[in-house]
Amino acid sequence: xxxxxxxxxxxxxxxxxxxxxxxxxxxxxxxxxxxxxxxxxxxxxxxxxxxxxxxxxxxxxxxxxxxxxxxxxxxxxxxxxxxxxxxxxxxxxxxxxxxxxxxxxxxxxxxxxxxxxxxxxxxxxxxxxxxxxxxxxxxxxxxxxxxxxxxxxxxxxxxxxxxxxxxxxxxxxxxxxxxxxxxxxxxxxxxxxxxxxxxxxxxxxxxxxxxxxxxxxxxxxxxxxxxxxxxxxxxxxxxxxxxxxxxxxxxxxxxxxxxxxxxxxxxxxxxxxxxxxxxxxxxxxxxxxxxxxxxxxxxxxxxxxxxxxxxxxxxxxxxxxxxxxxxxxxxxxxxxxxxxxxxxxxxxxxxxxxxxxxxxxxxxxxxxxxxxxxxxxxxxxxxxxxxxxxxxxxxxxxxxxxxxxxxx
Amino acid sequence: xxxxxxxxxxxxxxxxxxxxxxxxxxxxxxxxxxxxxxxxxxxxxxxxxxxxxxxxxxxxxxxxxxxxxxxxxxxxxxxxxxxxxxxxxxxxxxxxxxxxxxxxx
Numbered sequence: 001x002x003x004x005x006x007x008x009x010x011x012x013x014x015x016x017x018x019x020x021x022x023x024x025x026x027x028x029x030x031x032x033x034x035x036x037x038x039x040x041x042x043x044x045x046x047x048x049x050x051x052x053x054x055x056x057x058x059x060x061x062x063x064x065x066x067x068x069x070x071x072x073x074x075x076x077x078x079x080x081x082x083x084x085x086x087x088x089x090x091x092x093x094x095x096x097x098x099x100x101x102x103x104x105x106x107x108x109x110x111x112x113x114x115x116x117x118x119x120x121x122x123x124x125x126x127x128x129x130x131x132x133x134x135x136x137x138x139x140x141x142x143x144x145x146x147x148x149x150x151x152x153x154x155x156x157x158x159x160x161x162x163x164x165x166x167x168x169x170x171x172x173x174x175x176x177x178x179x180x181x182x183x184x185x186x187x188x189x190x191x192x193x194x195x196x197x198x199x200x201x202x203x204x205x206x207x208x209x210x211x212x213x214x215x216x217x218x219x220x221x222x223x224x225x226x227x228x229x230x231x232x233x234x235x236x237x238x239x240x241x242x243x244x245x246x247x248x249x250x251x252x253x254x255x256x257x258x259x260x261x262x263x264x265x266x267x268x269x270x271x272x273x274x275x276x277x278x279x280x281x282x283x284x285x286x287x288x289x290x291x292x293x294x295x296x297x298x299x300x301x302x303x304x305x306x307x308x309x310x311x312x313x314x315x316x317x318x319x320x321x322x323x324x325x326x327x328x329x330x331x332x333x334x335x336x337x338x339x340x341x342x343x344x345x346x347x348x349x350x351x352x353x354x355x356x357x358x359x360x361x362x363x364x365x366x367x368x369x370x371x372x373x374x375x376x377x378x379x380x381x382x383x384x385x386x387x388x389x390x391x392x393x394x395x396x397x398x399x400x401x402x403x404x405x406x407x408x
Numbered sequence: 409x410x411x412x413x414x415x416x417x418x419x420x421x422x423x424x425x426x427x428x429x430x431x432x433x434x435x436x437x438x439x440x441x442x443x444x445x446x447x448x449x450x451x452x453x454x455x456x457x458x459x460x461x462x463x464x465x466x467x468x469x470x471x472x473x474x475x476x477x478x479x480x481x482x483x484x485x486x487x488x489x490x491x492x493x494x495x496x497x498x499x500x501x502x503x504x505x506x507x508x509x510x511x512x513x
Binding site: 036037039040042043044045046052053054055056057058059085086090091145147148149150190191192194195196225260264281 | 430431432433434435436437439456457458459461462464465466467469472473476477484485486487488
């Protein structure tokens with residue numbers, strides 16, 4: 001694994017700086033100018049060294065790349081991180097921290113983490129957490145690179161979440177007849193008062209579904225600070241944007257409140273394909289992203305894996321969807337001409353990573369394109385790479401995954 | 409209920425990992441910014457809310473893209489940037505982190 005220390009990092013900066021001279025004065029020896037910026041790998045609290053896309057707000061992904069997706073549960077210290085606002089408390093005092101349940105309720109609640117643990121029935125669920133913009137860099141295969149940080153598959157993970165049902169909290173507070181929406185807010189704050197808060201909303205009917213949790217535990221430990229300690233919302237089957245971190249306010253509302261992070265950010269075109277002609281900017285009617293799309297990701301091999309002729313390759317990866325369940329994962333080794341079924345591991349609940357493997361005898365030297373394509377139980381199938389509908393925000397990418405390898 | 413309480417006790421004893429008694433220390437990452445062409449204006453405003461990593465990790469973008477992004481920072485995020493400084497920042501971004509074209513991307 002490449003590990004960039006500070007000196008290397010400064011060197012990379014100089015290299016970038018040098019690129020601006022080209023055209024005026026060519027250096028004696030041609031230098032390699034990276035096409036794509038490579039972020040440094042840095043240790044953050046409670047994390048292994050992570051690829052630091054941004055430190056403020058923190059956007060981190062595992063330095064392992066695809067290899068992270070050869071296991072059913074993503075370790076906490078390698079789990080991706082994505083905050084939206086720069087002012088995040090560096091200390092949460094549990095003796096004063098309270099989760100408020102308020103608004104259109106009969107009895108407003110103010111609960112400590114201990115209250116949640118001791119006064120409500122604990123519930124556990126294994127679920128995939130995936131950023132809406134995960135894999136968006138691959139949209140450039142069908143159109144222009146989209147808006148936003150060009151994530152590869154690194155903005156996802158699967159964990160065992162434990163906490164209290166949101167429904168139990170709402171019922172304990174007593175939701176009034178007038179309740180229509182539930183607003184969610186956490187402790188991350190903007191640098192300036194005028195900047196919109198990271199405020200999210202869900203319809204009351206959805207908030208009362210059984211599987212939604214206010215989680216205080218992730219993979220058997222407290223939530224890591226960077227993943228939302230001490231509480232975060234868990235919405236199995238949904239993209240990560242409403243899984244509010246450092247959750248402090250649950251406000252039952254009688255009407256929808258317009259907000260930047262619901263109505264402008266994290267939106268797709270409001271039409272059947274949720275897509276537009278590639279290249280068009282945001283000039284379309286939008287709707288918030290919600291349910292995840294059926295997807296598989298190849299964990300092994302990756303494009304830099306050296307495969308020797310005659311070896312047996314265990315192609316492996318994960319698949320998941322919005323909670324309908326994976327029916328089949330198909331593998332192609334000839335660039336999509338023929339497909340065969342991968343072996344699926346036992347299901348670990350409806351919302352988790354479903355592991356799959358495929359034994360491949362690497363018999364002939366040459367270039368090979370490995371593809372994975374998942375189908376779920378209601379017939380949703382991953383689109384081919386050239387079929388996926390484009391959107392300017394680069395959300396919901398779920399085309400067939402491709403890894404090009406060389407057998408030597 | 410008694411069993412539940414016991415479980416809670418055991419959990420309490422084994423899940424203290426994040427309950428640190430002092431603030432966590434967040435590392436500072438010194439993302440490189442190209443000098444010149446009024447980089448100080450970009451520094452002054454862009455870095456109020458986010459690191460330079462946000463720019464570096466989007467890849468090279470067109471003039472309309474960067475212009476739209478600077479406008480989004482003003483209109484949606486309420487960044488206090490004057491018209492003149494918006495222009496300066498857009499020019500800086502296009503020159504060093506983008507390219508000239510009329511299409512949006």
